[in-house]
Amino acid sequence: MNILLLISLFSAAFAQQLVPLNQFKGGSEQNRLPGTAPYGIYVSAYSDASSALLNIFVVSDGAQKSLSELKNRKVNGELTVYTITDKDAYLTTTLTNNDMQRLKGVIFISSSNQLNDKNFHVFDISSVFSVSPQSQGQRTYLFLNTHYGTNPYRSSIISQWKQDQNTVATIYPGVPTDAAEGYNRQIFSNPVQSDNKFSAFIANVEKFSLSVGAFYMKTQGSPGFRVEPGYWNINGMTTSALSTTGFYMKANGQPDNLVKVHVKRDGKNGKCGVNMLGSLPTGKKVTTGIYDGASKYEESSxxxxxxxxxxxxxxxxxxxxxxxGGDTAEYYVQYFVSQGSQDNNPTLPPSPTLPPGPIPTVPGHVETSTKSAGFLKLFLISLVFIRFL
Known part of the structure; x- marks a missing residue:
């Protein structure tokens, strides 16, 4: 099923919705917009022809705006909201149903709260732009990507991250609602959160990519960063600072290869780790680990x-x-290195002779994480699988 459609269905329980344009009917049908007035709408449709968008209209209170006009209401990547106060507002076009089904763009429909929130911002990733750092205030940034010319398609590059230690930033897939996010649902955070209540601000953030149609960031204060369409392959790279954090996403439809990131270090004294979440076929696992010569520590879950x-x-x-999990696996990994945060420099025991790859799943068993550095942890597995963007 189309991932944007899944997000549309998931968000239907909330005032906010991300609606693919190919879900609307053509032939002059009056497609009622599913928002609760007053609300705002934002259009992202990079890969759709202007000639088509010029013939699709939002009609509200007797006035009409073409999707072409709404798509281009932006400055430095940020879309300007189009406010809807008419509870009977609708979308209509003389294009045929077949024409509409070929469209790849989306309309984001906000809630009334988001419409009235001056710190709620929506960006269209169709060209390069920068978000400026902020020292105070809670902000929500929503990023829409309908660029199908990247590989994987709808990929975005985040780089030049600058963040003050008194600020907080968390990234989530999908679109924000008025409800609070679930516990440990973020795919990236700084300060970094880990097991045993570990939390650390890490000033250096590695350049990374997200291959999703929509993701958002919630902040207290805000980092500054650069956004552009495209894909940044981290396989084989070396981290750029002794203390650093980075991110890797394996998208649905993307070949599943072993990804290796070399660590810049001046010794072994410190702490490193990984946070992982995602969606895989039943019985399949993601393996993440840290490797050092003949020793390694890895988990499969x-x-x-x-x-x-x-x-x-x-x-x-x-x-x-x-x-x-093959091509259909989709998962997110945040990795971090905190140099010099430990008092002792441990001696690493040799590992068993195992290839650094996926560990087979045994159906019907409790999943066990392999730790070749001499540790074993047992996980109780939730059987809830959610397909993210």
Whole structure:
């Protein structure tokens, strides 16, 4: 099923909705917009022809705006809201149903609260833009990507991250609602959260990519960063600072390969770890680990809609991420290195002779995480699988 359609169905329980344009009917049908007035609408349709968008209209209180006009209401990537106060507002077009079904764009319909929130911002990732850092205030940034010219399609690059230590930033897939986010549902955060109540602000954030049609960031204060369409491959890269955090996403439809990230270090004294969440076929797992010569520490677990954290009290030579879920697997990994945060420099025991890849699933068994550095942890697995964007 189309992922944007899944998000549309999921958000139907809330005032906010992300509606694919190909869900509307053509032939001059009056498609009532599913918002609760007053609300705002935002259009992202990079991969759709202007000639088509010029012939699709939102009609509200007797006035009409073409989707082409709404799509281009933006400055430095930020879309300007179009306010709807008419409870009977609708979308209509003379295009045929077949024409509409070929569209790839979306309309985001906000809630009344978001419409009235001056710190709620929506961006269209169709070109390069920058978000400025802010020292105070709670903000929500929603990013829409309908660029099908990237590989994987709808990919975005986040870079040049600058964040003050007194600010907080968390990233989630999908669109924000008025309800609070679930516990441990973020795919990225700074300060970084990990197991054993570990929390640390890390000033350096590595360049990374997200391959989703919509994601959002909630902040207290705000980092500054650059956004552009495109894909940044982290496989084989070396981290750029002794203390750092980064991100990897394996998208649905993207080949599932072993990804290796080398760690810049001046010794093993410190802490490193991984948070992982996602969606995999039943019985499949994601394997993440830190490797150092003949020693390694790794975990294999199913993708869950809440992140599974682990950390170790030393700095290894490289992180590795992979799964046995094939092209349909989709998962998110945040990794971090906190140099010098431990008092002792541990001696790493040799690992068993195991390949650094996925560990087979045994159906009907409680999932066990393999830790070749001499530790074993047992996980109780939730059987809830949610397909994210």
């Amino acid at each position: 199913p993708g869950n809609p809440f992140y599974s954290p682990w950390s170790v009290p030393y700095i290894g030579e490289n992180f590795q991420f992979s799964s046995d």
